[in-house]
Amino acid sequence: MDNTLIKQLAELAIACQHHAVKPIICGGLGVYLSFYRKEGEIRQMIRATQDIDLMFCRQDLLEEAKRKAMAEIITEKLDYVVQEDKKHHGFRKEPGQELDILVPPIKELPQKNYRLRIVESTLHGHITSEAEFIDEDLREIALSDIAKDCPEGGKVKLYVPCPTNFMIMKLYAFKDRIEGARHDLDRAIAHAFDVYIIIMLTDINDFKEGQKFVSRHKQSDILHKTKHIVEHYFSKYTDLGWQTVLGSSIFYPSQSIAERNDKLQQASARLLRWFA
Numbered sequence: 001m002d003n004t005l006i007k008q009l010a011e012l013a014i015a016c017q018h019h020a021v022k023p024i025i026c027g028g029l030g031v032y033l034s035f036y037r038k039e040g041e042i043r044q045m046i047r048a049t050q051d052i053d054l055m056f057c058r059q060d061l062l063e064e065a066k067r068k069a070m071a072e073i074i075t076e077k078l079d080y081v082v083q084e085d086k087k088h089h090g091f092r093k094e095p096g097q098e099l100d101i102l103v104p105p106i107k108e109l110p111q112k113n114y115r116l117r118i119v120e121s122t123l124h125g126h127i128t129s130e131a132e133f134i135d136e137d138l139r140e141i142a143l144s145d146i147a148k149d150c151p152e153g154g155k156v157k158l159y160v161p162c163p164t165n166f167m168i169m170k171l172y173a174f175k176d177r178i179e180g181a182r183h184d185l186d187r188a189i190a191h192a193f194d195v196y197i198i199i200m201l202t203d204i205n206d207f208k209e210g211q212k213f214v215s216r217h218k219q220s221d222i223l224h225k226t227k228h229i230v231e232h233y234f235s236k237y238t239d240l241g242w243q244t245v246l247g248s249s250i251f252y253p254s255q256s257i258a259e260r261n262d263k264l265q266q267a268s269a270r271l272l273r274w275f276a
Contacts, residue, residue, distance in 0.1 A: 001032065001146070002048075002050065004095065004096070004097065005029070005049075005050060005052070005097075006146060006147050007147075008052060008097045008099075009025070009029070009052065009143075009146065009147070009158070010143060010146075010147040010150050010156075011078055012052070012054065012073070012078070012099075013143045013156045013157070013158050014143070014150075014156050015073040015077055015078060016073060017155075017156045017157065019066060019069035019070075019072075019073065020066070021056065021060050021066050021069055021070060021073070022056070022057050022059075022060060022138070022157075022159050023054055023056075023158055023159060024054070024055040024056065024057060024134065024138065024159045024160065024161065025052065025053070025054065025055075025158055025159070025160050026053040026054075026055050026102060026160075026161060026166075026169065027049060027051070027052070027053030027100075028046075028047055028048070028049030028190070028194065029049050029051075029052055029053070030053065030160045030161065030166065031046055031047075031166070031194050031197060031198060032046050032049070033141055033146070033158065033160050034139060034160045034161075034163070034166065034198070034201075035197070035198075035201045036145075036146070038201050041252075042197060042200050042201055043201065045197065045250050045251070046197055047190065047193065047194070047248075047250065050096065050098070051097075051098035051099065051100065052097075052098070052099050052100070053100050053102055054099060054100065054101055054102065055101075055102040055103065055104070055125075055128070055131065055134060055161075056070060056101070056102075056103055056118070056125065057104070057134055057135045057138075058104050058106055058134070058135050059135060061103060061104075061106055061109065061116075061118065061125075062106065062108060062109075067118050067119055067123075068119060070118055070119070070123055071118060071119040071122045071123040074091060074099070074101070074123060075091075075122055075123065078093070079093055080092065080093050080099055081093060083098075086100070087113075087115060087124060088115070088121070088122065088123055088124040089101045089102075089115055089123075089124040089125055089126045100126065101118075101123065101124065101125045101126065102125055102126050102128045102131065103116045103118070103125030103126070103127055103128065103131075104127075104128060104129075104131040104132055104133075104134045104135075105127055105128075105129050105131075105132055111127060114126060114127050115127065128169065129172075129222070130168050130169050130172040130222055130225075130226075131161075131165065131168075131169060132220070132222050133165060133213070133217060133220075133222070134161060134165055136162065136165070136213065136216075137162035137164070137165070137209055137213060138159045138160070138161065138162065139159065139160045139161070139162060140157050140158075140159055141157065141158045141159070141160065142156070142157060142158075143156035143157065143158055144156075146158070162206075162209065162210075162213065163198055163199075163202050163206045163209075163210060164209070164210040164213045164214065164274070165213075166198055167195060167198050167199065167226075167271075167274070168222065168223075168226050170191050170192075170194045170195045170198065171191075171195060171226055171229045171230065171233075171234075172225070172226070172229070173187075173191040174188055174191040174192050174195065174229070174233065174241060174244075175229050175233070177191060178233070178240065178241075178244070185244075185247070188244055189244050189245070189247040189248050190248075192241050192242070192244040192245045193245050193248045193250075193251065195234070195241070195267075195271070196242075196245050196251075196263075196264070196267050199267050199270045199271050199274065200266070200267055200270070202270075202274075207273075207274065210274055211274075214274070214275060223275075226275060227275050229241075230271055230272065230275050234268060234271055234272075235268065235272060236265075236268060237261050237262075237264035237265040237267075237268050238261075239268075242264040242267065242268060243264075245264060246260060246264075
């Protein structure tokens with residue numbers, strides 16, 4: 001992982017811990033953090049990323065003191081500057097460090113145009129409806145495992161979504177980018193590729209945890225839509241979702257189409273079983 005990104009991540013984690021705020025790392029970096037201990041070819045295919053998607057959990061967002069702390073961390077202590085086209089939920093600081101703020105839907109706080117106002121005119125979060133259950137089964141990571149030269153790293157924690165939450169978000173993101181006004185084939189390829197990485201790097205304990213998650217929320221609209229996306233785009237290796245993965249230049253480039261389709265067939269069976 002790039003040293004600049006490690007430093008950026010460490011700064012965020014240390015500042016959040018000082019205010020007892022949980023930094024949940026999503027996006028491509030979150031996929032890396034979820035599986036960096038794994039070994040093998042699939043682990044090596046996790047795509048590189050140069051930005052951070054930071055999500056705040058429901059419990060923290062409901063506390064006014066923590067909301068104010070979030071704004072202080074990003075806009076004052078760490079000197080991030082808002083990206084004008086992202087209306088207080090996208091930030092940047094030199095050299096090339098970008099940060100997007102995501103939030104689950106919270107009806108108790110003001111919102112407008114897919115943005116939740118964490119602190120008015122200072123810090124907003126892009127509402128991620130499919131992250132409704134983001135607080136559940138969070139995975140904890142010691143900063144010292146990532147930033148090995150950080151003197152405070154041993155006491156500082158990062159968090160990533162559980163595999164089920166991660167797959168739900170990636171499946172939603174794929175659908176958003178493969179159709180409609182936000183169509184973007186490159187982004188669709190990236191999201192479908194991440195679905196492959198996540199489902200193939202999970203183990204039996206992840207699966208058991210995932211089955212409990214799916215059972216808990218089997219009546220929710222989020223799960224119903226997730227299952228529809230799986231059935232429509234990922235139920236067979238010939239479906240558009242899996243075939244989109246073939247557009248990635250790092251998906252087994254030395255193997256034949258037949259061999260790569262066999263990999264996708266394995267992933268399809270695992271994904272269907274997960275959300276059955």
